[in-house]
Amino acid sequence: MKNLLILPMIALVAFSSCKNNQKSTDKSAARVEKSKAEKKEIATADYEAAESVDQAAPVEPKQQVDLSKYQPEYAENLFLRFKRTPCFGKCPVYEVNVYLDGHAVMEAKQNFDYAGYYQTGFTEDHIDRILKLANDHGFFKMDHVYDAPVTDLPSTTTIIKSENGTHWTYHRMNAPDDLRELETELETFIKDLQWYPYKPEKKED
Numbered sequence: 001m002k003n004l005l006i007l008p009m010i011a012l013v014a015f016s017s018c019k020n021n022q023k024s025t026d027k028s029a030a031r032v033e034k035s036k037a038e039k040k041e042i043a044t045a046d047y048e049a050a051e052s053v054d055q056a057a058p059v060e061p062k063q064q065v066d067l068s069k070y071q072p073e074y075a076e077n078l079f080l081r082f083k084r085t086p087c088f089g090k091c092p093v094y095e096v097n098v099y100l101d102g103h104a105v106m107e108a109k110q111n112f113d114y115a116g117y118y119q120t121g122f123t124e125d126h127i128d129r130i131l132k133l134a135n136d137h138g139f140f141k142m143d144h145v146y147d148a149p150v151t152d153l154p155s156t157t158t159i160i161k162s163e164n165g166t167h168w169t170y171h172r173m174n175a176p177d178d179l180r181e182l183e184t185e186l187e188t189f190i191k192d193l194q195w196y197p198y199k200p201e202k203k204e205d
Contacts, residue, residue: 065145070170072157077101078166079122080130081159082186086110091154096190098122100161106195118195126193133185134160137178140167146175156183 074081080098084091086109094108102122108114134140139160147155147170155172158179171179 083157087154088152137182146171148173
């Protein structure tokens with residue numbers, strides 16, 4: 001008789017335990033869903049806030065350069081100009097001008113392999129090599145000016161004429177690697193040529 005009473009009590013306890021476990025599971029699931037909903041709501045709010053800030057942030061306009069300050073003057077028959085200006089150190093200072101007929105003149109002022117006035121002749125092969133260098137480095141697609149508000153750095157002006165027109169660059173700072181590499185190769189090319197001293201004609205007043 002005692003055993004018969006115990007069995008219903010065990011069944012009752014088991015049922016109660018299962019019911020409590022189910023309630024606990026239901027509550028846990030509810031908490032998880034609530035947490036997910038809150039996180040999603042926060043994430044959405046954060047995204048909208050970030051998007052709002054991004055849209056409200058002012059867009060800085062591209063810096064406008066006054067080209068008239070840098071625009072070089074050159075003859076219509078000029079093929080190449082390569083000019084280096086002074087700095088506070090021992091920078092090479094010289095200017096080379098090459099014309100379409102191949103006549104080339106140099107004025108070397110200081111810290112260069114030459115000093116004074118020189119001239120030489122450019123062949124068609126020389127001109128083709130320079131055009132190839134310019135095209136390989138993307139010279140004709142570059143901006144005209146690469147500068148910064150500094151005064152103690154040298155500048156380099158490069159002018160090259162192709163069948164599509166004349167392009168020029170002024171570089172003192174912030175130039176792309178391709179332009180700096182082109183300048184180095186042009187300077188090496190110039191140094192390797194045979195230059196002959198000459199006296200320029202005096203300009204009449």
